[in-house]
Amino acid sequence: MVYIVCLTTGVLLAAIMKGTVWICCLLSLLLLQATADGEITSKPMVLFLGPWSVGKSSMINYLLGLHDSPYQLYTGAEPTTSEFTVIMHGEKIRSVEGIVMAADSSRSFSPLEKFGQNFLEKLIGIEMPHKLLERVTFVDTPGIIENRKQQERGYPFNDVCQWFIDRADLIFVVFDPTKLDVGLELEMLFKQLKGRESQIRIILNKADNLATQDLMRVYGALFWSLAPLINVTEPPRVYVSSFWPYDYAPDTSRELFKREEISLLEDLNQVIENRMENKIAFIRQHGIRVRIHGLLVDRYVQTFKEKMSFFSDPELVFQEIVDDPDKFYIFKSILAKTNVSKFDLPNRDAYRDFFGINPITSFKPLSAQCSYIGGCLLDKIEKAITTELPALLSSINSGKQPGLSSCEVTGCGEKPKNRYRKN
Structure with missing residues (x-):
């Protein structure tokens, strides 16, 4: 299913991305629950x-x-x-x-x-x-x-x-x-x-x-x-x-x-x-949200593992973290990273519902998603946000054709009736 999503999402940008279709596949995989193809x-x-x-x-x-x-x-x-x-x-x-x-x-x-x-x-x-x-x-x-x-x-x-x-x-x-x-x-x-x-x-x-x-x-x-x-x-x-x-x-x-x-x-x-530019900006916007969400979930997971001991009750430890994330500097630690705005941070109460559906013990740290050959998943998203997609926008704008006249907006043939003549 993910492979199909990657292929169909890549249709929009494959002709112009010249080898960077993996960005679309990566984002479509991570955003499968957030946005339809x-x-x-x-x-x-x-x-x-x-x-x-x-x-x-x-x-x-x-x-x-x-x-x-x-x-x-x-x-x-x-x-x-x-x-x-x-x-x-x-x-x-x-x-x-x-x-x-x-x-x-x-x-x-x-x-x-x-x-x-x-x-x-x-x-x-x-x-x-x-x-x-x-x-x-x-x-x-x-x-x-x-x-x-x-x-x-x-x-x-x-x-x-x-x-x-x-x-x-x-x-x-x-x-x-x-x-x-x-x-x-x-x-x-x-x-x-x-x-x-x-x-x-x-x-x-x-x-x-x-x-x-x-x-x-x-x-x-x-x-x-x-x-x-x-x-x-x-x-x-x-x-x-x-x-x-x-x-x-x-x-x-x-x-x-x-x-x-x-x-x-x-x-x-x-x-x-501006349709193409808007779609690329749309993908980049959601990429930023995915990156922040990934960082936050990773921080919750790390905090949970640090606070767990042999005698700890997992439910109590988890509840303490979710009820007061500021006590454990979860959101502040994310703001310390580069290219993260406090205005892009999601509502912290949303993670109580998120982990209620997705148990925190089911997540692995982001560091476990790295490999020697493939690199780190989050680094690829970071590169897409900061380098690849902005470069793609620049290449489109540099080769943009002059705008159509106002009469051509309706498709050169079907346009609003001439209102200035009485019917």
Whole structure:
């Protein structure tokens, strides 16, 4: 099984790594429980979040040119999207049930099975032969309804959102000028977005419903509402327009809306162009986590062996170490090593659960994983993190082709309808 994982994971980088495919195999082996192989080889994911009926589904219909076609996502003034809808490329137009998506290990959605069958009934995939979908996957989410409690949905809504947030390359948080109130659900959403500010784009949709002066007031009110939730020096980019295939309302900022729309398409194109770099960074990020986890487990094992004596009770010794790791300098000793940030250290309480599933006596010290010919496993991970993967990124950036124009982002042939001509 591990050999197959190594082969399939190596597909992404084998053509350009020139003999360093072992890095992928090593990381895929160590991360087999943490990330599915389909996540490594998947297309960039664009996630649409926001309150209900703000135009998320309409925006996807517009970007894919699905308006007035039999395949458009259903839209309306009331809350209409109750499922997580994944729009992806396929040879023909068809829908895929969530239980099928989760059961297919070749897809990147098999880990969603852990959220239960109730959620899988609320997950649906739509495949269609579209040029843009050959390069990117869209995910439409249920609108946030402030008066609905999470348990009423029948599945852990926030946990599911976090799963998609962690894997999204671009996150559009869509707002309606008439729905700027921030409630508990929206506040929780932005807490989940912490650390992903570089991927967030704020969309002020349906902007042509307002006169220019009113639009300026709403723009200010939006920032005032979101300021406590986005605690960063540089706020996310805000796009102001109306993303649907009809002409703008008269006496509105038409030229501004056009430029904003072009900028958004260029932004989307940039994410697609940076796909390879993002995947390599994704592998390196998980490699860092694996390295830290390996060092911590090794330190727990060493401490346990040092404290054990002939008359010691293994359960009591283990419990003492897990309950108070600071007493034995477990985490501080890891920080003393090079290239370890305190901000990357996992929650120490997580190791109580970890060792509850994986007995500490089942682990060997890292030094036992070294051989004269093969070297040490951890040294290979260290070399991948510090040398091989950064060098690979540099080689890709040095040979990068000039960017596509904004009109080419949709695949040179299938693009949003010309909204500036009335239908």
